[in-house]
Structure formats: C-alpha cells, structure tokens
Amino acid sequence: MLSERELTELRVVATRALPDRATVSRKERVSDGSLGYIDTWVPFAEGVPCRVDEDNDGRGGVVVGGQVSSIGELTIRLAYGVPVKEGDRVEVRINQRVRVFDVQRVVETSFATVTSARVTEVR
Secondary structure, eight states: OOHHHHHHHHHHHHTTTTEEEEEEEEEEEEOOSSHHHHHHEEEEEEEEEEEEEETTTTOOOOEETEEEEEEEEEEEEEEOOOOOOOTEEEEEETEEEEEEEEEEEEEOTTSSEEEEHHHHHHH
16 A cells, blocks of 8 residues: 555656646636626636647547547546536646647546546537
8 A cells, every 4th residue: 555655756756747837726616797697618727737648549530621520528637636526617728729628527546646537629
C-alpha cells in the first residue's frame, strides 16, 4: 500500500506528464441587467494541466469539416484535485486550437494520480 507521501509524489509526476492546459467552467445563472437572468459559463479553474484521450475502441474516426473527429468516448485527465463535476465545461488548447468538452461523468478511483472525466465534445 502507498503512503500518503508516495501518492503525493506520484501525483506530481503524473501532473508533469499532462501536456496541455485547460479552463474549467460551471454554468451559473446571472442577472441580465434588466430584471431577468441568463445562464453563462463561469471559469473556476484556469491553466489546469490536462490531456485529452480519444477512446475510439479501434473504430477510427469520421471526417467533419476536413478534420478527423472522434466517434468514441473521450476522457480528459486533469491535475489531481480539480473539483470538476458532471455538467461542467472544459476548454482545452491543443496545438493552437481550442476544443470544448462537456463533462458527462467524473471517474473516481482509489489512489488516483489525476482527476479523470468522461466527456463529449461540443460542436
């Protein structure tokens, strides 16, 4: 069994292996300035180390707008401890392109070294 110190060290190493940066937002209802309300995405974590894993189950992808698009589920791995939850939105800059994902569920495991979430890409 790992000690808390060993697990913390593993989390540091795992975070270093996450090549991209994300902004995590949560939908909030805010005043529209005229007695009404609108829903808007409010960032609560920015510059979060992350990686997007495309889980195609060997099925490949489809071409959408001249780019290959995943047809399988996606997993985003974030630095451990980011308080992401179902319904949040994650924006990731990958090679000068911003991809936007909606969190479907958070994958929880014991001795986690990263925070993992199953997501769908917003098109």
